[in-house]
Amino acid sequence: MSEYLLNMRGISKAFSGVQALDNVDLWIEPGQIVCLAGENGCGKSTLIKIVSGAYSLDTGTVEFEGKLINGVNPAEAAQLGIQVIYQDLSIFQNLTVLENLALNSEIANNHQIVNWKRMKKTAQDALAKINHNIDLTAIMSDLSVADKQLVAICRALLYNAKLIIMDEPTTALTKKEVEALFDTVRKLRDQGIAILFISHKLEEVFEISDKVFILRNGKNIHTCDTKDIDRHQFTYFMTGRNLEDMRFEPQVLEEKPVLEVSHLTSNNKYNDVSFSIKKGEILGITGLLGSGRTELALSLFGMNPPDSGEIKMNGKHISLKSPIDAQKNRIGYVPEDRLTEGLFLFLPINDNINVSKYSILANKVGILNKATLDAHAKLWVKKLPILTDDPRKPVNTLSGGNQQRVVLAKWLANDLDVLVLNGPTVGVDIGSKQDIHNLLHKLASDGLAVIIISDDIPEIVANCNRILVMKDGELKSELAGNEIDSDRIIELIR
Amino acid sequence: MDALITRFKKIGRRSEFYIMLTLVAVCIAVQFRSGQFFTANNIVDILRALIVPAMFVMCELMVIISGGFDLSFPAVAALSYSLTTTILVNSHYTGSAILPFVMATVMGLVLGSLNGLLISYCNLPAMIVTLGTQAVFRSLMLGVLDLREISILLPQGMKDFGMTNLFEVINPVNKLRSTMPVTIFFMIFLVAAVFLLLRFTLFGRSLYAIGGNEVSAMRAGIKVQRNKFLLYCIVGAMAGMTGMVRVCMAQQAIPSALFGLEMIVISAVILGGASIFGGIGTITGALLGIGLVVTVQNSMLLLGIPTFWQDFFMGLLILTGITISAVQVNRRKK
Numbered sequence: 001m002s003e004y005l006l007n008m009r010g011i012s013k014a015f016s017g018v019q020a021l022d023n024v025d026l027w028i029e030p031g032q033i034v035c036l037a038g039e040n041g042c043g044k045s046t047l048i049k050i051v052s053g054a055y056s057l058d059t060g061t062v063e064f065e066g067k068l069i070n071g072v073n074p075a076e077a078a079q080l081g082i083q084v085i086y087q088d089l090s091i092f093q094n095l096t097v098l099e100n101l102a103l104n105s106e107i108a109n110n111h112q113i114v115n116w117k118r119m120k121k122t123a124q125d126a127l128a129k130i131n132h133n134i135d136l137t138a139i140m141s142d143l144s145v146a147d148k149q150l151v152a153i154c155r156a157l158l159y160n161a162k163l164i165i166m167d168e169p170t171t172a173l174t175k176k177e178v179e180a181l182f183d184t185v186r187k188l189r190d191q192g193i194a195i196l197f198i199s200h201k202l203e204e205v206f207e208i209s210d211k212v213f214i215l216r217n218g219k220n221i222h223t224c225d226t227k228d229i230d231r232h233q234f235t236y237f238m239t240g241r242n243l244e245d246m247r248f249e250p251q252v253l254e255e256k257p258v259l260e261v262s263h264l265t266s267n268n269k270y271n272d273v274s275f276s277i278k279k280g281e282i283l284g285i286t287g288l289l290g291s292g293r294t295e296l297a298l299s300l301f302g303m304n305p306p307d308s309g310e311i312k313m314n315g316k317h318i319s320l321k322s323p324i325d326a327q328k329n330r331i332g333y334v335p336e337d338r339l340t341e342g343l344f345l346f347l348p349i350n351d352n353i354n355v356s357k358y359s360i361l362a363n364k365v366g367i368l369n370k371a372t373l374d375a376h377a378k379l380w381v382k383k384l385p386i387l388t389d390d391p392r393k394p395v396n397t398l399s400g401g402n403q404q405r406v407v408l409a410k411w412l413a414n415d416l417d418v419l420v421l422n423g424p425t426v427g428v429d430i431g432s433k434q435d436i437h438n439l440l441h442k443l444a445s446d447g448l449a450v451i452i453i454s455d456d457i458p459e460i461v462a463n464c465n466r467i468l469v470m471k472d473g474e475l476k477s478e479l480a481g482n483e484i485d486s487d488r489i490i491e492l493i494r
Numbered sequence: 495m496d497a498l499i500t501r502f503k504k505i506g507r508r509s510e511f512y513i514m515l516t517l518v519a520v521c522i523a524v525q526f527r528s529g530q531f532f533t534a535n536n537i538v539d540i541l542r543a544l545i546v547p548a549m550f551v552m553c554e555l556m557v558i559i560s561g562g563f564d565l566s567f568p569a570v571a572a573l574s575y576s577l578t579t580t581i582l583v584n585s586h587y588t589g590s591a592i593l594p595f596v597m598a599t600v601m602g603l604v605l606g607s608l609n610g611l612l613i614s615y616c617n618l619p620a621m622i623v624t625l626g627t628q629a630v631f632r633s634l635m636l637g638v639l640d641l642r643e644i645s646i647l648l649p650q651g652m653k654d655f656g657m658t659n660l661f662e663v664i665n666p667v668n669k670l671r672s673t674m675p676v677t678i679f680f681m682i683f684l685v686a687a688v689f690l691l692l693r694f695t696l697f698g699r700s701l702y703a704i705g706g707n708e709v710s711a712m713r714a715g716i717k718v719q720r721n722k723f724l725l726y727c728i729v730g731a732m733a734g735m736t737g738m739v740r741v742c743m744a745q746q747a748i749p750s751a752l753f754g755l756e757m758i759v760i761s762a763v764i765l766g767g768a769s770i771f772g773g774i775g776t777i778t779g780a781l782l783g784i785g786l787v788v789t790v791q792n793s794m795l796l797l798g799i800p801t802f803w804q805d806f807f808m809g810l811l812i813l814t815g816i817t818i819s820a821v822q823v824n825r826r827k828k
Contacts, residue, residue, distance in 0.1 A: 075715055090713045092706035094773030103699060107715045112696050 035209035081162035264309030284464030350377030509767030561772025568752035571737025591655035606730010645746035656742030705772030
């Protein structure tokens with residue numbers, strides 16, 4: 001019997017000639033929390049799909065509890081005690097909590113006739129395992145993301161899971177929910193369950209894991225105990241680049257503010273908010289979920305017209321009742337969920353860049369000239385740059401960071417004075433994050449007023465020369481220059 | 495008290511509740527206008543008119559829950575009963591109604607399995623497949639096989655079965671007679687069977703799971719393809735049986751009789767709160783949905799409204815139903 005629960009050695013896997021994994025090792029002891037980190041496309045998902053039996057491997061060995069398990073199928077892997085909680089959680093939104101918890105075991109035991117009493121007992125047992133209480137009769141789609149995740153975890157535990165693999169579980173969670181999730185994860189570890197945690201978020205990796213495996217381009221780059229590595233090294237290993245901590249120094253071109261907001265109120269959302277921003281500045285607005293930050297951002301783009309208060313642009317009073325008003329007043333907006341709100345994922349890159357500008361690009365009689373469109377898209381592909389061999393390919397062929405650049409290109413091409421970004425780097429890996437930040441700095445230096453709305457405090461601190469902190473719909477304080485400090489902001493937003 | 499309130503809130507969120515209210519409102523309104531609604535023979539007439547559509551609704555409900563769509567069941571039913579009766583008439587069959595029912599059901603199953611094969615194992619979209627197969631089945635029936643209307647020559651066993659009534663009621667005012675046919679037991683049987691299937695079998699719960707999220711269902715170990723194939727076979731058999739019920743009741747087998755019924759049936763299922771995206775739908779809702787549709791159709795006759803207005807009100811009903819459910823979905827999101 002080996003001391004390792006899972007022991008993978010020399011794993012290689014190629015897809016139609018592309019080497020996704022090249023001689024990768026990974027091992028986990030029982031009751032250990034191990035983090036598998038790496039940028040998008042480094043082979044993380046391929047590796048876990050090999051563990052879970054969804055993919056077969058080309059060469060190498062996988063041992064689980066000392067037994068060779070090369071080439072198991074997903075059902076056999078589950079029987080052995082390997083459970084994967086995918087990013088989409090694999091839950092049924094249309095069914096009750098009870099069924100979500102118990103249906104799998106009915107299937108596994110091949111009970112052709114469903115016994116609701118037995119299912120109820122199964123579900124209660126599952127919840128008891130993590131001492132959590134959720135209304136069993138609730139429909140899954142009514143639950144919060146955090147509760148959905150707990151249901152997925154409970155369901156995994158029903159199989160007597162020995163190893164739980166979580167694929168970027170914190171993506172859709174608030175800070176508080178992440179804390180709660182980590183408590184649960186620690187509880188599981190104390191019960192002797194090993195957790196393989198997949199993430200590219202620094203803070204989380206350092207908070208939760210005992211050991212890290214860093215992959216890059218399908219190879220093991222670095223493996224060590226979490227306590228033996230610092231953030232700089234971690235980032236370096238992940239990206240292969242040295243990313244500097246930085247502070248943004250604005251070059252203010254005009255003393256006159258470009259945008260002034262006074263006593264802006266949107267009933268029940270935010271109250272009496274006043275601020276102004278000059279060209280060349282990057283202003284950060286932060287706060288917890290529900291603090292009114294998102295609603296404020298939407299108001300600035302005409303999607304949540306305020307109930308009272310005033311917005312002035314270049315000294316002139318303006319009213320923002322719709323996104324069209326905002327565009328007319330040279331205000332741009334990059335939405336929070338770039339995948340669902342911002343891009344047409346299956347349409348070509350050039351169409352995505354051009355879509356918000358058809359009215360400008362069209363000729364006098366309203367006809368779109370293909371050459372004009374192509375030239376315009378090409379300009380932005382080159383300028384940002386967007387890494388693609390052909391801008392006619394769909395946007396979903398791009399990596400996360402490049403997709404973000406497409407979103408930016410979409411809004412930037414309009415002549416803008418103010419750009420509002422809501423969570424600009426949510427779900428973007430570290431390297432691309434840096435690229436986006438550099439891009440924003442450049443835009444600000446070129447004379448744009450940039451407003452970043454985010455709960456990613458390191459991001460705000462590194463990129464903004466002024467920060468507004470919101471809490472319960474009120475503007476709580478304003479920090480500038482040397483006052484900007486992560487710990488202080490964290491204290492203020494709570 | 496609190497528990498009572500949450501219970502009421504839950505009921506208020508269900509579309510069954512609203513469709514029930516609408517149904518009651520329609521009934522009361524018609525009663526006021528005509529004074530003929532709540533009479534024994536009108537109720538019996540409505541129930542009689544409900545038998546065949548309600549059976550088709552059970553087919554469609556299962557398909558829609560699984561995230562699919564079936565436009566072909568009237569064509570499946572029509573081809574099954576036309577072929578069955580033609581074969582029986584040509585062979586001078588004189589026995590009971592049992593053999594015709596068995597033949598039509600089996601034929602329905604075979605035709606349904608063709609849908610199932612294409613939809614599950616070839617992984618084609620259900621709506622397109624059934625759009626195609628219904629056209630193929632219809633032209634097979636009318637063109638290739640040249641099946642004709644059969645009425646006088648209908649086998650005696652089928653005629654007798656269709657004429658067998660449980661009871662008869664007479665309206666004392668206008669002396670109209672209405673009869674309750676034994677075929678109502680087919681409807682009751684089918685509703686009960688589908689209820690048990692959906693509620694208490696792994697197959698039934700798998701349909702909900704597949705309709706909710708097919709990828710998750712696969713990961714959970716549900717044999718998605720096999721279940722889908724089975725579903726279309728069952729639905730085909732049910733359609734075949736329902737077609738034969740209709741032939742016996744109408745005392746004639748007309749190949750084109752059921753054309754267009756699929757739209758009414760789909761509307762009723764959606765009206766009853768089922769989601770066109772799959773995963774959501776109840777028997778109660780679907781029955782109330784078709785109940786409302788049949789009641790409205792019947793009442794328009796009672797009120798003497800010209801029949802071309804029927805389509806207008808049907809359309810209105812569907813739009814209202816869909817609007818209500820869309821509003822609910824939006825409210826939930828907030």
